[in-house]
Every structure is written in structure tokens, then in C-alpha cells.
Amino acid sequence: MAMIESIAGAQSGRTRLKRSVVLSTLVLSLLVVPLAVAQQSDRAKALSMRMMCVCGCHQILGVCNHVGCTYSHDMLKEIDARVGRSESDDLIVQNFVQEYGAAVILLPAAKGFYLWIWLMPIVAVIGGIVVVRFALVHWRRKAAEVSLSRVSADLIARARREMGPDE
């Protein structure tokens, strides 16, 4: 009887172990699966924030919910699908450029001619500072000339007379 009990106990122990293994696998899989989905959609979302909707609404693809837009839904789905196939970010962007044209990227890479987009505002600010500095120096010089020319020789002589002889 005791043996039977011990066998039964051993069986129930094995069953419990099995159960716990199955349960922990289930819990782990439940934890892992949504995490994987979340990571996937986050990556897709990040990619969609790097692109423009091409319907002409001039909105970032990731935030374009322009109703009646015939592009954004399909574009977002395509990103999801490509991310699901584990394509790299660069490859996805490259494919989108081929499919929709260079205007699909939010900002072109800062190289070659496209570097000018960033350089020109800086050049303009520096140019502006040079102009302001030139204006300030010019005004200061003229102010000095004017203040000197205003003190005429007669005025200096009159001042000397009124001050009396030097002690």
C-alpha cells in the first residue's frame, strides 16, 4: 500500500512537474510572443516616422490618418510586412524609395547636394552676423567722426576763454 502510495506519489510528483513545465512554458510563451509583436510594431512605427505619406498631405507617414488617404494604410501595412520578414531598416527604406520615389523619405541623407539644406541656414546666420557687425562698426565710426567734427576750433577757443588762463 505504501509502495502504491509512493508510486502514486511519484506519479503525481512527475505529473506536477510536467504541469509546472507546461505552465511555465505557456507563461513564458505568453510573455515572449506579445513582446515580439510589440518589438516588431515599435520598429515599424519608428520606420513609419522616418517616411512621408505620398498622398500629398505633407504628413509623416506614422501620424497620417488623413481619412480618405489612399496611400498611408497600404504603406503602413507594407512596412509591417517587411518588418515581419525581418528585412533591415535600410533595405525597407531603399525599397520604399524605389517604389514611391525619393520624396518618401522625411529628410534626405545629409551628403552631396543635400548637405546644402543644413548648410544654408548656417551660412545665412553667419552672413547676417557679418552684416550686423559691419553695420555696427560703420555706425560707430561715423558716430566718432560726427562727435569730433561737432567740436569746432571756435568752440574749443571759446571754452578755453571761458575757463580762464591755465594755473
Add this chain to the structure above:
Amino acid sequence: MDIFGSFALILALIAAVYAVGVGIAAIRTRNPLLTKSARNAGMAVFVLVSMSVVSLEYLFFTNNFSMAYVAEHSNRDLPFFYKFAALWAGQEGSLLFWSWLLSIYAFLALFLNRRKHPELMPYVGVVLATVQTFFLVLNNFVATPFQILGQASAGGALTVVAQADGHGLNPLLQYPEMVIHPPMLYLGYTGFTVPFAFAMAALLGRYPGEKWIHITRRWTMVAWTFQSVGVLLGAHWAYAVLGWGGYWAWDPVENASFLPWITATAFLHSVMMQEKRGMMKVWNVWLVFVTFMLCILGTLLTRSGVVSSVHAFAQSSIGTWFTCFLVFILIACVLAFWKNRDYLRSDNQLDSLVSRESSFLFNNLVLLAGCFAVLWGTLFPVISEWVEGTKISVGAPFFNKVTIPIALFLLFLTGVGPLLAWRKTSYDSLKRNFAWPMAGGIAAGVIALVFGLRYIYPLVCLIMSVFVTLTIAAEFWRGARVISARSGTNIFASTGQLVMRNTRRYGGYIVHFAIVVIFIGIAGQAFNRDVQQEMAVGSRMTIGPYTIVCQNFDEVKNPNYDSERATLEILRDGKSLMMLYPERRFFLASQVTETMVAIQSTPLRDLYVVYAGRSPETNRPVIHAYLNPLVKCIWFGGLILVLGTALALIPSRQPVIVLRGATEALSATGGPLPQSVGVAHGDD
């Protein structure tokens, strides 16, 4: 009625051409009769264009669908006020509307000054009539709103064909703000023609003195106010209608409306240099010219299809006309300036680098840098297409990266400028004026850091906002305290007196405060959050402190549209706050679907809910909720801005003369003043 409107438009063009021709003759011959005749012709343009506008509106209200423009932009079930707004819904009508607003401005400028500035006004009349002529040519020959729908028979005769119903108004425009936003923006755009006319007139006529700059400033302020309101209403429309949770996307058309606003703002600051010190005359004239040219460029961008935009509802080949006109204006400005550049010589020189003058120079530099950056980013896709043959996009990240630092530096200057004295500021005065506001700003920054604010731009914005607010408050406090001490009135009455003595200065400070409030609203964007979820009846979604419970989905029928509507209950801390009804409308006439956003707005945050349609996979409704902090500050700031500008436009009261130590004010016209009498001057 269409023939009447069309005929009135042709007469308006003839009157405008007459005003140009006779105006030039009047300038050359100095004949007062010719001057009067040109002026009357200029004013008649307003009457004639008004007739044309009234006839087009009549055609809208009588559902005359034999007219192409009416059939394209209206339908029988369109609500009353949208029929009125349909006037500016398309290319042809909006150009007519532009001509009409321009004719109102021209009429007012000519009528109000009919007995003033006899040397200046003939030039003003010619410039205004030239601009009007251009737009009336477009109205008559390029984009006429009075085209009839016709069908040619076999014999060549044309039969008028009336449609049973129209295509309806663009659903994006069927929103109450769209009845106000375009007129405000157009009032801004067209309004800048008047300062342009006065500046050009003063330059061409070599008008003596600085009177013209005072007139130009006042007209610029009027146009600037309309432009500000127009831009803000446009932002609010984008926020409430487009349904993407934001209010400014750096769309080319938005940028186009912002550019002349920036240069006009620069002018409104630098004009003080000319008024007070006779400096920066060349700069000011060019700021007025550039502002007007940017208005035309903005119109070119909106209407030509050069850049793609959700706003560019009226695209056509009209761009060539605007490009030619822009080139014509540029040549006219350069020639006028080159021929009369000696007229714009400065009267005074800069005395010190630490002075109000320098702060205006830097303010202008920063504003113009911002303007250039926005213009460059807007036009770069076009330039890229020319140079590289590839059309690219320049999106919000570029504009944000470039303009945010510029804007924050400008905010800093907003606080610094008023603390500096004209001509020269001593170190002691600087220390005295800066210490407390700067300490307050830094303290606010430290507190924000302690409470966990880690974003750099909002943090800097907070520090600057507190600094500027304290400098403005200190200005009011110092002035009011002096008046209070002299007159014995309490501090509130003294503040009122102070403001009314120099409305321009204190109105300007209120506008500065409005800008601070708007900046705070914009800084809130860094903390935006959003959640999107498929919802069934009874399901919940949580965002920030709010829980959204879906109570119902239903369909609403309307003669103008069918609507799918979600009924959402908003809970906070388990208590029901209110119901929100985001919609998705299907407009029957135009067969277009649009969103109607539902917003629960508080001073601290907006809960912004969009019914984003049904999921294609599950067919369940999708709700997209955004939590946007401090957005209300932007609209509230806009209101303060309007009040401040209105105050600045009111003429200041004469300086109040008070006996030192006495409590009663005396009349200013009382002969020579005894020693004990002080004069409180309002001065910038």
C-alpha cells in the same frame, strides 16, 4: 446676374487701369483735377468689385448650377454660412475675394487720406491700382468665376447647361473656422499691400520727414494682426479637422502664411529705430518690400502646384502669372531703391553696442534667419528637382531642428530688448534690470528639473518664459509705482493710466506676453502621448489620467452627409466627466469622407479623440486618442496677442501733468509750468 458680375469686373479693371494711367499723369503734371480723378477711379474699383462679389454670392444662394464655379463648390443642401464661404473655396472665387479685400484696403487708404499728404497719396494710389490691375486681369481673363456651363450644338451655337445639383464644398472646408480663417489670412496678405504702397510712394516721391513711416507702421500692424489671427485659426483648423493630433506640420502652405508674418514682425520692431533715431531706413524699406513679395510668393506656392500640400486646394497653371508679377515687383523695388538710395541715409549713428538699437538689430537678424530657414526648407524640394532632377521631401524634423533654437533665442531677446535703454545702457542699469528676472527664470528651471523635467528645449523655454514674463511685469510695476507715488492713486489705477499714456509701448509688452504664452503651449508638445485601439461597445482604453469607455456606435443621417459616430464616456478617477462624439462623415455631394475630432479641452491638457474608421481586418471601429498638454495656451495666447495689438493701435493719451506730491492731475494747457510740476512722458 452672372453677366452683371462679369461686367462689373471688366469695369473694375478699366477703372484700375485708368487710376494707374491718370495717377502717373497727375504725378507728372501735378494737376489736382487729375489727382482727384485718379483717386476716385481707385475708390470706384471697390464699388465695382463689391458688385461682382455680391453677384457671385447671389448665384450661390440661388443654387445657379449653370455657373461652373457654383456647380463645382456648392450643392443644394449646403448650409447657409458655407454657401457664403464657398466664395473662396476655389481658385477663381478666392482670387476674386482677394481682389475685393484689396479694393477695400485701397478704398480706405485713399478715402482716409484724401485731404492729407497731397505729395504722397498720388504715388500710393498708383501703386495700389497697379497691384489691383494685376489681380483684376487674373479675375477677368485667367481665372474668371463667371464661366457658364455650356454645350456646343452641331451648328456651333452654345446652349447653357444647368446641373441638377452641385459637387458640394470641399469637406475639409466645412468647418466653422473655415468661414473665418481664410478671410483673416487674406486680410493679412492683402493688407501688406498698403504699407508696400506707402513705402514705395515715399521712396519714389522722396517724401520729406518720417510721417510716411508712421502711416506704414499703423497699416502694417493692422495687416499683421489679421495675419496672426489667420495663422492661428489655420493652426486650430488643422488641429480640429485634419485629425492627426497636431496643429502645425510645416506644410508649405502653412509656411507661406508664416513667412510674411516673420518679416512684418521684424519691421514692427526695426521701425522704432527709424521713428526714434532716424536709423535703419534702407532696412525698413526693404522689410516692407520683402513682406509684400513674400505674400505674392505665398500665393504662388498655394495656387501653382509648385509644392504639394493638403491645403493647396486650388492648383493651376496660374503660377506663371504670379512668377512674372513677382519678378516685376522685384525689379520695380530694386530700381526705386537704387534711384533714391541717398534719400534713405541714416540721421543718427549708433552710440553703444549695449543699447536698444543693438537689440533691435539682433532681433531683426534672428527673425530674418528664421524666415530664411523656413523659406529654404520650403523651397528646397523645388530646388532639388531643378538641380538633381529628383523631388525630395523636407519634413518637420528639419524645421524643428533649425527653428526651435532660433525661436528660443528670439524669446530671450524679447525679454532683453525692453530692458536696454536707447543710445546707451550702463552696466549698473543692466545688472539692476536683469538680476531678478534672470534669477526667477533660473529658479523656475531648477524647480522643473527637481520635478523631473528632462527635455532640454521645454526646459529652456520655461526659463526664458519666466524671465520674459518677469521683465514685462517689472516694466509695468516700475511705471505704475512712479505714477502711484506722484498721483496718489492705487497701483491698479496707476497701471491703467500708465498703459493709456503709452498704448504702443504697453500694448507691445502685452503682445510679448502673448508670445510667451504661445511658446509655453508649443513646448507642451514635447509631452504629447497617444494610444490607438480597436474598440467594441463596453471596451475601455486608458490614456494619462483618463479612461475612455465605448458606450455606443451609431449612424447619423443628414441632408449634407452621413456620419458614423462613436459615443465615448470619459472617466477620471472612476468618475464620469463627459461624453465625446468623434465622427467620420461621408459627404454625399462630393463623395468624400472626413473626420470630426472630439476634444475635451482644459487649460492643462486636451484629450483629443479621433474616430479613425474601421479596421480592414476585423471591421471593428478604431479609436485614436491623444493627450496633448498645454495646447489651450496657444489659442489663449492668440487672444492676448489680438488684445495687445488692438491696445497698441489706440492713440496714447497726452502726458499727464501732475504736481509733485499733489494728488490731482492738472490740465496740460495751463501756461508755463512751475518748478513743482513734473511731466510724465510716455516713451519707448
